[in-house]
Amino acid sequence: MAQNSKFTTLFVNYTANIKRYINKIVSPDDIDDIIQETFIRTYEADLKEEIKYARSFMLKTAKNLALNHVNKWDNKYNDPLDDFSDPVVGLTSLKFEEQFESKERFLLFCRATEQLSDVVRKTFILKKVYGFSQKEIANYLNLSESTIEKHVAKGLLKCAEYMERVEQNSTPKTSVLKINARSITK
Structure with a gap:
């Protein structure tokens, strides 16, 4: 010491x-x-x-x-x-208007999902937001895969109709959601 x-x-x-x-x-x-x-x-x-x-x-x-x-x-x-010379991360950012419209569109989507029944809302959100497979959702909710497929298709259709209806009643700021056969089965 x-x-x-x-x-x-x-x-x-x-x-x-x-x-x-x-x-x-x-x-x-x-x-x-x-x-x-x-x-x-x-x-x-x-x-x-x-x-x-x-x-x-x-x-x-x-x-x-x-x-x-x-x-x-x-x-x-x-x-x-x-x-x-080649940036790793993209250096582009959304303009303020685009960010606002994106957030506004997301809120509209949230309101559209609120209009769905509980089971359809759960299956639709698990599939489209969280990316679960139909089999995973079927196991989680104790439903058949065909029922899950029908609920997802119904949710997609109802949300698209709701969003289109709201957008037609307001001033056109964003494009209308387009539905095709591939997006229903994804």
């Missing part, structure tokens, strides 16, 4: 010299982080084995940490621009 106290005192006394030395390598904002990491590394090394030349060891550790920090920063910001 006395050895650790001696080491800590030596580090505190020598910190100003370390700061001046690594100030030439890294920016002033990074100095405190490197000093802290230097203390941790040298303290851990001293716990494992007594360091004969502690000041030299601290200075060398600080220098290596500072150089590693600069190398990491350089590598981070020196990536070739070719890597960024």
Whole structure:
């Protein structure tokens, strides 16, 4: 314990010299982080084995940490621009009007599903919103697959009729929902 106290005192006394030395390598904002990491590394090394030349060891550790920090920063910001030519994520966003219309259309869909009977609503939402298969829905609701297929088709038809009716009665802002034979069986 006395050895650790001696080491800590030596580090505190020598910190100003370390700061001046690594100030030439890294920016002033990074100095405190490197000093802290230097203390941790040298303290851990001293716990494992007594360091004969502690000041030299601290200075060398600080220098290596500072150089590693600069190398990491350089590598981070020196990536070739070719890597960024194809964005990973699409950079397009919806305009405010499109977002509003999309939310308005979703609310209309929610109101349309409220008009359905309980069993038809459950089967329709499980199929079209959550993407369950007809077999999964049939097992979950204890109904036959053909009944599930009929409920989904009925739900789709009733929702489309409700949405079309509401859209015709209001000013035309969005297109009318189109139904085809494939969307009923999906």
